[in-house]
Amino acid sequence: MGENHTRPLSEIEIRVKALETLLIEKGLVDPAAVDALIDTYEHKVGPRNGAKVVARAWTDPAYKQRLLADGTKAILELGYSGIQGEDMVVVENTPEVHNVLVCTLCSCYPWPTLGLPPVWYKSAPYRSRVVIDPRGVLKEFGTEVADEVKVKVWDSTAELRYMVLPERPAGTEGWSEAQLAELVSRDAMIGVAKVAAPGK
């Protein structure tokens, strides 16, 4: 903390501070509202929520069934809901099917379980290419999908928000839900990655 004290602020930090001060002084922004917003996206929503949903599904077959039947309700069981997650659909990766998500029209993404979308997810190249050449795009993410596996690309053009339930990796037999959740990455829940087996 102390050592940063004399570091000069970067240009963007100065600009943000100036804007914030002006907005507050003019009464246009309530600083408590800004704090609440930052707190929400720093601590309350994000891919760790989704990882817990996945780990629960991996360890509790009845939960998995509920999750695939009604994603919104099952995700709410773990306490996650809210804007951009009002109507959730969870699609399951299996040895036969690999699912991957996109929003070709804009950047629709399930905020309560995955947080805010990464920049590449919102970029025109990802959105235009993953629909035409999903296997090629997956390869660029380092994800090989075997020829005999079907690829399904889900384009969230409406109000449904999607999340991929990745395959549980081998070598995790007997692991606790908390241990399993640590393995689950954001990219695996978008479907551009798989969950790597431990130690790989």
Add this chain to the structure above:
Amino acid sequence: MAINLVQALGAALAGASSREAEGSAPRFKAGDEVVVLNINPSGHTRMPRYIRGKQGVIDRDHGIFVFPDTFASGTGKKPQHVYSVRFTARELWGPQGNPKDALLVDVWDDYMEPR
């Protein structure tokens, strides 16, 4: 300030579904073959161009939602069913599409006709 911004923000973050309890009767069910209309509206639409005029199969019915095309133009919610429609990669991209692969797109009832 008259409104409590923190409260208002909390309400906004809680979200609001655009599901509707009632709407027009579903014209399709899972397994039905459909064709997406080839229309090019000048206003807001949520029908991606790459599925226009293409054939697909209803994968599942998501329930009733507000119709964005009319809602955006201020001419009403026109609540109707939204379906996940499965298109083969071949249907959309021709021989370049992998014969094993498919795209699933959420499509409003009004955007389609039976095949």
